[in-house]
Amino acid sequence: METINVTLKINRECANAVGKMETYPLENIPTEASFLEMLDMLNHSLIKNGKDPVAFDSDCREGICGSCSLVINGIPHGQELGTTVCQLHMRKFNNNDVIFVEPWRATAFPVIKDLVVDRSALDRIMQAGGYISVKTGTTIDANSILIGKNVAERAFDAAACIGCGACVAACKNSSPMLFVGAKIQHLSLLPQGHPERLSRVKNMISQMSIEGFGGCTNTLECESACPKEISATVISFMNREFLLSNF
């Protein structure tokens, strides 16, 4: 099995304290291992040596839950396009690479520990309108509302958002507009979500500001960091909806 040696520079930080980069040399990392499995190996040896393991978030480890949230060498989820950290493999790195690992950085995402941040601000944006008010079960049968394949596909393209927050971490203005735009496009294009579309966009954007997120700067870093490759056209869609909501 092919292996490499790498040096990690990891942000170590406790809540409400200033963080510090610590250096960890690692040897014989299988290139087949994922980035998180490499961190597992690091923590295994830290625990064995009586040291404090590095805290990082992870759950599904197959790219769909959105909980892994590392900025690797300055790029959220690392350099590979369309990939979450859990699916980034060590074969994408070279022998003797120095790798910087940091948490999502944004005012609205306070650090809990090391590489773990509190992303409940995104939940609160969802609570401001990221849903459909009509109750399941009381609606008419889904087949009695026809939805054109192209419309369903467009809604689906946006629905692929996993809410990880990489768009925020990538943006110089900490803007979650790719996330919010994706939810708006997903819900507003479908007939069940159509009636509330104007109040939804207004409420979600207003909550976004309350949480301390910034607005879009049209740099489109978010699009290239997005592990689900959501197109920044969802932001245009959202802006158009927002404009309409003011009339």
Added chain:
Amino acid sequence: MPLARDYAGLLDNRSFGGSLVSRTFYARGQTGQQLLLGAYSALNKQIALSNIHSHVRSEMQSLVLVNGHAKGIITRNLVTGKIDRHAADVIVLATGGYSTVFYLSTNAVNCNVSAAFNAYKNGALFANPCYTQIHPTCIPVAGDFQSKLTLMSESLRNDGRVWVPNKQNDARKPQDIDEQERDYYLERKYPSFGNLSPRDIASRSAKEACDAGKGVGASKLGVYLDFKDAINRYGKNVIENRYGNLFHMYYKITHENPYETPMRIFPAPHYTMGGLWVNYELMSNVPGLFVLGEANFSDHGANRLGASALMQGLADGYFVLPYTISPYLNTIQPGSTSITMKEFDVEEEKVKDKINNLLNIKGKEPAESFHKQLGLLMWNACGMARTKSKLLDALKKIPEIRDEFWHSARIPGTHDTYNPYLERANRIADYLEFAELMCHDALNRSESCGGHFREESQTSEGEALRRDDEFCYVASWEYKGNNQKPLLHKEPLIFENVALTQRSYK
């Protein structure tokens, strides 16, 4: 939820394992994920309406009973370590399954049995724990660093053909192996269902092929899932539309391109049909404790077919519980519980003791090592094929691993800070007890049935042999104390309108 639509605007259908007709709605290759996002969205609506108060990063530690009724829970705030008490009129557990007892599974790494297992230790019966489902289409294990197994959607079996080389230890590339040198074993053995045979059959057949020395890949624990014929028939575009995201995911993990070379797949633990015993109202034998979804034992019997866990989640939560919870509420005096009751003191003390005991082991080995060790033991003894001798051996070894854990595990940090390794060790400690319960059940059921295959009970053709005369019952286990054998309660299965038969997938 954006379900797939056809060009007429109607909901599109496709087939799943265990059925021959296209009758399942879907959302590209991520139906489950989209349902989950839909549920997340609906949950947020209820939070906004103040109908739900959500406690993120909090975990149930213990159930509190007052006069035999479920009246509260103790939770731990995973960020601050604070132990909290919650009083209630009724408790609903929807805490999922226990596939991660095998360490490697398709489940998210934080899935665990702890809430359900604590309810069991507080008197709830645990039913059919040996019924576990091994999913046939997962990416094979690459090395001992592996932390989880990735499931490739079952939908792939619609167009992929499963095969192994005829010859043992055939090291040639799949492209160099001629058609007549390949064994499309599912199509050969099950001509009508073919590659869409049910999960247990497809999984066991893959194991048989690998046991016979015909496995592929470096570990030889894998079989091919080949899309060549489908690509030739429909064109690459059609296959890309259907499975593009899955092919992409496979490429990312294995660095092999499934448009050019067949995928390698191997079975992995995926779903657990067993769980806490419930009645038709979804209430456990502990009054006031309701259990929903994968955490209970109902609906799927000994095996689960594609898409039906989603059905169960919807049915339990939407169509059953809202109607069955009120009759129970009618029998009690709501609001009569307070967190100052002594029962809460007792449970909170137990929770704190367990956490202190974990932190005080002060050994040398990370807790994860014991989980890996337990998982491998369970996979070999209580996985795809089980025998009396392997199960007896496991029942001897599990307490040894448990003792070793409680003597030499090192759990870093303190109880009052964010400590994910304490969180995990806390769950591993439960698995080290729960695994024994699974083996007791698997040992008791000496027939083969659904996801439970006992090598001693098979037909001359190697198919699962059920023994309805002796085992037509739900096996519900009662906790009898630490290191004590649990007590078996048999609930007979009575079929009034259909005759019990063995289904043939030939």
